[in-house]
Structure formats: structure tokens, C-alpha cells
Amino acid sequence: MYATQALTHLVPLAEELDKNKVTPGVLGFIVFAALAVGVWLLMKSMNRHMGKVDFEEAPEAPEGMGAGAGASGSAGSAKQK
Incomplete structure (x- = not known):
């Protein structure tokens, strides 16, 4: 059955409403x-949970240090000692 034929059968039903x-x-x-x-209730719960969050921003690294300088592991700590 084609879609147009199905629609023609439903049109009289819509006219009855x-x-x-x-x-x-x-x-x-x-x-x-x-x-x-x-x-x-979800918004109230979200506000309660967001109130419990204690966020402190990490300090920025000095300009002389690269992005991976702190992540070098034991080799980086050996140089500092």
C-alpha cells in the first residue's frame, strides 16, 4: 500500500474530530x-551538589619552565636536589 493511499483513509477520521x-x-x-x-527536584539537588564543590585553581607555572618540566618524573627531581 502506498503512503498516499494510507493518508486518504485517515483524512475522514481527522474530519470527525x-x-x-x-x-x-x-x-x-x-x-x-x-x-x-x-x-x-533535579535543580535543587544540582545546586546542593555544586555548593559542596571546593575548587581551587592551580597556580600558573613560571615562564622559564616548559609545559612538560614538572612531568619528567624522577629525572626532574634529581636535577633539583
Whole structure:
């Protein structure tokens, strides 16, 4: 069956609906309210967890040191001793 033939069978069904009487109803309101409460609880939890984060920025390396100077392992610490 072609898509156009399937659509022609559904058109009379769509004409029977009264556009003024179609509403989401009580179930739609309950689902929307549940989603709103869920989002509110998630945001409250996120704010609580973000408040616990203690972030301190790492100090910047001096200009004379390269990016890999601190990661050289035991060879770098041997030079400093």
C-alpha cells in the first residue's frame, strides 16, 4: 500500500474530530506537573551538589619552565636536589 493511499483513509477520521473539544485533559496536566516537579527536584539537588564543590585553581607555572618540566618524573627531581 502506498503512503498516499494510507493518508486518504485517515483524512475522514481527522474530519470527525471537533477541534474545540480536543484538550489534553487531566492526564496531560498530571504528566506535565510530574515533569515540572522532577525538574525542580533535579535543580535543587544540582545546586546542593555544586555548593559542596571546593575548587581551587592551580597556580600558573613560571615562564622559564616548559609545559612538560614538572612531568619528567624522577629525572626532574634529581636535577633539583
